[in-house]
Amino acid sequence: MIPWLKFVERATTRPHVSQLLVKALQTQVRTNAYRASLGRISRQQFLLRYPATLLRPDGSTVEARVAEPRQVIQLAVDLKTLSEDERRQRLAARKPKAKKIKKEEIDDNFDSNEYLSMWAGDNVDKGAALAAADQTASQSAKIKSKRKKSK
Missing domain, CATH: 1.10.287 (Helix Hairpins)
Structure with a gap:
């Protein structure tokens, strides 16, 4: 066979550029786990996310996924909404406690x-x-x- 004829045969068997574009547009590519900006993650297992219980100040709980493995995450209480007595108790618990001074006795009665x-x-x-x-x-x-x- 003549060498230039082989070249012509190969050129005719290659797909056209427009055919490649149609194939590229028809295939669906999914790059991450999110389908939309709103909603939940559709995958059951998502890398580096751990299920945790989010505890709100009113006592209600919500399941959430977090980056660090934790069982319960408790949200802070707004001090403005508490009663005066509860607010004083919480503020007193935050203050540093006085350290007890340990008196060190050295018992040196070695014979x-x-x-x-x-x-x-x-x-x-x-x-x-x-x-x-x-x-x-x-x-x-x-x-x-x-x-x-x-x-």
Whole structure:
């Protein structure tokens, strides 16, 4: 077959531009989950939206979809609509509470002589072990006196 004849055959089998436009207009493309600006989302499962209960100040509830997983979202109460007593109670609950001062007591009544038998074996001189225990006791007494002076 002649090469230029192949070119002519291929050109005749290709669809015309107008045929491509008709196909493009006939196909329906849906880019997101919204069909209209008003209404609800038509998909049952929509990515990154979690069902939550919206609690209004009057006690009524509405199901809503939110970006973060929450069970209940409570709307704020308008203080102007409350009675004087309820308004005072709510404002008092918002104020920061006074912090209780904790008095820290250090109970330092450690006696190293009680534990002398644990680290003093048969071949260790008991007198040296007692001297070491007395030294640790005197160090703890010094620390105790420094703490009392700093207070």
